[in-house]
Amino acid sequence: MMKRFFTIFFLAIITVIAFYVSGIISVSPSPYNGVAKYMVDYTIQKTHALNSVTAIVFDFRGYDTLGESFVLCTAVTGVAVILRKAVKGGRKDETK
Amino acid sequence: MKQNKKEKKEKKAKNIIIKCGCDFLLPITLVLGMYIILHGHLSPGGGFQGGVVVSAAVVLVFLAYGNDGIRKTFAPDKMKVTENIGSLMYTFFGLLGILMGANFCRNAIFNIGNPGDLYSSGTIFWMNFSVGLKVMMGIGFMLIVMLRVLDVKNE
């Protein structure tokens, strides 16, 4: 009971701080200069693609996407290792 | 006796409306997913979204025909190999920048075709395709393995 009370108390404090911060953020809009302006301005010139988000994901930040695809590969391998009884059981049924 | 009842229950659950609905939705899902992958540089979407839409075919086949249908339709070993081939394709198109004399992941062949054509924007098109291949095979394999757990427990 005491543990739950402390949890709710600290979460209430975090909620108040978050509302204060969101009030501060919403006053000043997104500045939109620097790297975003560069990427939008040079999307057609440097990549010949119309979709700006795809140009960022696959061209300007291609190294990031490489790491992301390795994360996906690791997750698939981890699921296959943890549930290897299911993988093996399916194989056994195929040979029957 | 009890098993007979269970089998009857399973047969009753997969009735004709679900089967016909899944047969009707399956080609539409596959074509829509491939459209989203191939038009990733022109319209909203890309490799990840289209791959997930294509891999929903596994869930549709499971809803209509159960685990036996999945066992007849898909080959999980080949799917795992194809996922790794997609990852290698992405690395190759990243290395193409070095081969053409620039840095890694540089779009070195971007000036083939006009902007707005289907085949344009150089390596972005091929990277979309390889990531779509990787995501559809990876998520499909994960779904197959996690749906087979239901079948193992009954035996």
Place this chain on the structure above:
Amino acid sequence: MIVNYIGSFIVIILGFYMVLVKKNLLKIVVGLSLIDSGTNLLLISFGYRPASTAPIFDNAAQELSHQPFVDPVPQALTLTSIVIGACVTALALSLVIKVYEHYGSINADNVRRLNG
């Protein structure tokens, strides 16, 4: 838009509450997914600009100053975040399946090494 920020913070805090208080392991996984969704909403809200459209050109000759775009960089980062969130959810669910096979229950009190 202050409504977006407040809504995403509420979603994140509800996720924290579920992770900290609930005892069912499936509900903890749902809480992790809620934190992920709230973070995605917050990232998308950072890039908002009033009176602007999605960052996609109609044709190659469109003028930039005619109709401004929203910030495309947080959208690309959110795309990365969604895929990683899906991977985390899949791994956590398979771990829950393994825990149920080993202990016969998904209540965290009955699992010997997870109670506390």
